[in-house]
Amino acid sequence: MSHGERTEFKNPVINWIDERLPVFSLMQREYGAFPTPRNFNYLWNFGAISMFMLVTMIATGIFLAMEYTPATDRAFGSVERIMRDVNWGWLLRYLHANGASMFFFAVYIHIFRGMYYGSYKKPRELLWIMGIVILVLMMATGFMGYVLPWGQMSFWGATVITNLFSAIPVVGNSIVTWLIGGFAVDNPTLNRFFALHYLLPFVIVAVVFLHVAALHISGSNNPLGIEPKSAKDTIPFHPYYTSKDLFGLTVFVIFYALIVFFAPNVLGDPDNYIQANPMQTPAHIVPEWYLLPFYAILRSFTLDIHIPFTSIVLLNSKLGGVILMGGAIAMLLLMPWLDRSPVRSAVFRPLYRIAFWLFVVVCLVLGWIGAQHAAEPYITIGQIATALYFSFFLVVLPLLSRFEKTLPLPSSIAEAVLKKD
Amino acid sequence: MTSSADHECCGSHSCHADKPETHDDGQGRRDFLVMTACAVGGVGAASVAWPLVSSMNPAADVLALASTEVDLSKVKEGESITVVWRGKPVFIRHRTAKEIEEARAVALADLKDPQSDEERVKQSTFGGKPLSEWLVMIGVCTHLGCIPLGQKPTEPHGEFDGWFCPCHGSQYDSSGRIRKGPAPKNLEIPPYQFTDASKIKIG
Numbered sequence: 001m002s003h004g005e006r007t008e009f010k011n012p013v014i015n016w017i018d019e020r021l022p023v024f025s026l027m028q029r030e031y032g033a034f035p036t037p038r039n040f041n042y043l044w045n046f047g048a049i050s051m052f053m054l055v056t057m058i059a060t061g062i063f064l065a066m067e068y069t070p071a072t073d074r075a076f077g078s079v080e081r082i083m084r085d086v087n088w089g090w091l092l093r094y095l096h097a098n099g100a101s102m103f104f105f106a107v108y109i110h111i112f113r114g115m116y117y118g119s120y121k122k123p124r125e126l127l128w129i130m131g132i133v134i135l136v137l138m139m140a141t142g143f144m145g146y147v148l149p150w151g152q153m154s155f156w157g158a159t160v161i162t163n164l165f166s167a168i169p170v171v172g173n174s175i176v177t178w179l180i181g182g183f184a185v186d187n188p189t190l191n192r193f194f195a196l197h198y199l200l201p202f203v204i205v206a207v208v209f210l211h212v213a214a215l216h217i218s219g220s221n222n223p224l225g226i227e228p229k230s231a232k233d234t235i236p237f238h239p240y241y242t243s244k245d246l247f248g249l250t251v252f253v254i255f256y257a258l259i260v261f262f263a264p265n266v267l268g269d270p271d272n273y274i275q276a277n278p279m280q281t282p283a284h285i286v287p288e289w290y291l292l293p294f295y296a297i298l299r300s301f302t303l304d305i306h307i308p309f310t311s312i313v314l315l316n317s318k319l320g321g322v323i324l325m326g327g328a329i330a331m332l333l334l335m336p337w338l339d340r341s342p343v344r345s346a347v348f349r350p351l352y353r354i355a356f357w358l359f360v361v362v363c364l365v366l367g368w369i370g371a372q373h374a375a376e377p378y379i380t381i382g383q384i385a386t387a388l389y390f391s392f393f394l395v396v397l398p399l400l401s402r403f404e405k406t407l408p409l410p411s412s413i414a415e416a417v418l419k420k421d
Numbered sequence: 422m423t424s425s426a427d428h429e430c431c432g433s434h435s436c437h438a439d440k441p442e443t444h445d446d447g448q449g450r451r452d453f454l455v456m457t458a459c460a461v462g463g464v465g466a467a468s469v470a471w472p473l474v475s476s477m478n479p480a481a482d483v484l485a486l487a488s489t490e491v492d493l494s495k496v497k498e499g500e501s502i503t504v505v506w507r508g509k510p511v512f513i514r515h516r517t518a519k520e521i522e523e524a525r526a527v528a529l530a531d532l533k534d535p536q537s538d539e540e541r542v543k544q545s546t547f548g549g550k551p552l553s554e555w556l557v558m559i560g561v562c563t564h565l566g567c568i569p570l571g572q573k574p575t576e577p578h579g580e581f582d583g584w585f586c587p588c589h590g591s592q593y594d595s596s597g598r599i600r601k602g603p604a605p606k607n608l609e610i611p612p613y614q615f616t617d618a619s620k621i622k623i624g
Contacts, residue, residue, distance in 0.1 A: 156567065160588065163566035178474075182483045184508035184561075192477065279503060279510050281567040285588050299589060302603055316605040318564060374590040374603075 030216050035234035036241055037222035039417050043117075044220070044241075045248030046110040052249055053103035054208065058201050060096040064089075068148065070194035072187045075150035076275040094264040100142050101267045102256045104290035107135060115335070116356055118344025119221040125336040127214040132332045134207050139291060141200040144193040146288060151272030156285045158185045158193070164298075167319040184278060224416055225344025226409055233413035284373060292370030293363050298325040299374055300386040324386065331393040338393050340401035348407040352400050359392045488624030490616070493555070501572045503560060506623045510560040510568055511611060512584075513621070516595060521553060523582055524596035534607045538596040541607070547615035557613050557621065558597045562586040564604035569593060584608070 006025055009015040018024040067086050069078040082089035111131065114120055120128035143161060147154045162180050166172040181188030219228070228234045235241075259266065267289060271282045287295050301320035315323075331338075346353040362385050369382040410416035489506045493513065496502050501514040516524075524538040538553075545552040562569050564586065570576040571584035571593075579585035579592035581600045586592075591602030598607040613623040 156588075160565040160567065163564075166566075178478050181477055182479045182508060186483075186508050188480065188483065278508065279505070279568065281570075281587060283587050285567065299603070317603045318605050321603070374588070 031242075032236065032238045034216070034237040035228070035231070036220055036237045037224075037228050037413055038233060038235045038240075039222050039224060039413050040220070040241065040244065041223050042244075042248055043109065043113040044222075045245055045252075046106050046113060048245040049106045049249055049252050050103065050110055051208065052253075053099060053106055054201070054204060057096060057099050057103060058205075060092050060099060061198070061201065064092050064096055065194075065198060068194075070148065070191050072150060072190055072276070075148060075190060079149045091260075094260045098256065098259050098264060098267060100145065101288070101290065102252075102259075104138065104142070106252070107138065108290070111135065111332075112360065114221075115359075116346045116353075117221055117223055118225050118339075118341075118346070120336045121339070121344050122336070123218045124214075124221065127211060127218060128336060129333055130207055130211040130214060132329065134204055134211060135332075136329060137200055137204045137207065139294075141197060141204065142288065142290065144197040144200070146272075147190065147193045148197060149272060150190065150276045152274045152276055152280075152282045153269045153272040153285065155185060155276035155278065156281055157287055158189060160285060162189070164322050164325075167316075167322045169319070186278075221344065222413065223345060223347065224410060224413055225347070226413060229412050230414070286371050289367065289371075292368075293366035294325050294328060294370075296366040296370035296382045297328050297386050297389065298322065299370075300324065300379075300382045302379065302383075328389065331390065335393065335397070338397040340398070341404060341406070343406040343409065348409055349400070349404060350407065351404045355392060355396045355400065359389075362388045362392065488622060490620065490622045492620055494619040498554070499574075503572055504623070506559075506611060511623055512556070512558050512560040512572060512597070512608070514556045514572075516554045516556055520582060520595035524594060524598075527594070527598075533599050534605065536596075536598060536607055541596050541598070541610055544610070544613055545615065547618050550618075552615060552618070555615075555621070556595075556597060557623070558608040558610050560584075560608070562588065562591055562604055563599065563606040563608065564589055564591050564602070569608075 006018070006022060007028075009018055009024060014024050064082065067078065067082050067089060069075055079093070082093050084090075086092075114128065114131070143157070147158045158180075162176055162185065165175045165179060168175060177183065179189075180186070181192060222228075269286060269288075274282075286292070298321045301324050302317050303320070305315040305320070341349065341352070343349055346356055365381065365385045366389065369378050369385060372378040410419075486507055489504060489511075491502075491504050491513065493502075493515070496513065496515045498515050499517050501512060503510045503512055505511070521538065529535040529537060541558075542551075542553040542556060545555040545557065560568050560572070565588060567586050567588035569584035569586040569591070571578045577585045577587075579594075579601070581592055581594035583595045583597060583600075584593040586602065586604065589603050591604035592600050593604075593608055594600050596607075597610075599605070611623050613621055616622050
């Protein structure tokens, strides 16, 4: 926002505003001329797609909030009223409920893309960390949003997740009582979850802003994982990537619309169309699909760890599960320091490439296990998958950074791209 | 910040003629001001934050629903009822002799959360007479808060003739003690007392 470099705008109104508040200069610099690697593939669409979903969720959410009532005796009914009586209410609700799934889907692809191409590495560590913070905020927001319709899964999901905090030694139960505002999940819980579900998306907007600001400092990574060296390696963001993002977004929205209009309940749980009953636990509590891998990790810890030769429990299975689940997120945060390989992109890392795809399979297996009953053989499979999840970060990444023989990197993006053609 | 004071306190090697008015003294006073201002501000912020944090704890109306009275005269041997106390289900079971015997035959060393059956029903007395056939406990799994099955004869009772939690497979025995699965503790016993041989007040 320096004064000297401002270019004049032809439109006098725009120019008048820009002289006083250089928003147009900023947009021109950060989104118009912004030099971007020329070799993005379609996986680079998912940042923009995620942003679109965030806006969609906030827009539909605000209108839903105008019709929704956060009280235990009326919440379920108010959601049914939205579905039946409110003009276009069914559309708003289906867009919002399935939008959460689409948002997570886009964000997970975005994260896996970052992992594959080494986007978390220097100098983008903080950018990556803010991305994981966004993921955690999304999980909290998604979870609290799922409680609002006050169905059976809402209620029991809320009960199970808030009880995770009771695993904390000594003060655990007081923390749970404080969190839910009573001795069981009830009206105070529903009220505060609504307040927080409305608040957190705006916190996400703020962190997304920082995420994008940091991106514009380091510049984007690219499929080759090498930094642009000259003007030949980059193209302006507009019109090249605005149009590419728009195309990717259109395909994504078609997919979103197919779900909303033709299978709006396919990702939901039928039990959530039964009003919450605090006296009866459903036979099988499952979180939404996007939380399943973490739920599987939570349940994988079934042992009590004792102080040797005594019966004093050092770490019970409940606390152990909670620590593992937190650890699963912490692994992502630590990834820039666990992987010391100087080569970013998996394109030039033959062993990392295999490890990455195995990791994706492990995440899918965990997701599948998270949806199963806590019984054999699922418990054992879940435990193996959890062990593999952690060994990817704590064993494979450090070992590969030391012993992997990477392929030679091209001297520049332009050279690699033009040679291919 | 008088110069004479500065000169007095200056040691032989710390005073330089080319430096105007040594900062030591003024700096120290400024540090003190900054620290006290921060301390007062911090205490102020914390005291404003406390009402916000505390407002999330159970309100007076929630706390007021503290006790429940139940008539047990219609609950036959081998039957259970579930009542609500502070928004939570309370399991009241009229146990059979077999169940009591099973619960008392277990060695304490075999238990994850060792507690004798006698201890668990010690509040079940009226007029000095033990009523240990009445097991009263909070029907909330100590793992993650689900409600275990086993109150009805048709529901699963687990391997120990007690309760079975469908969420993560915890199994409780006929004394409500954790025997198998991820739950760390026995089902909690609420405070209660018999106000009559067949009437009970919970809370």
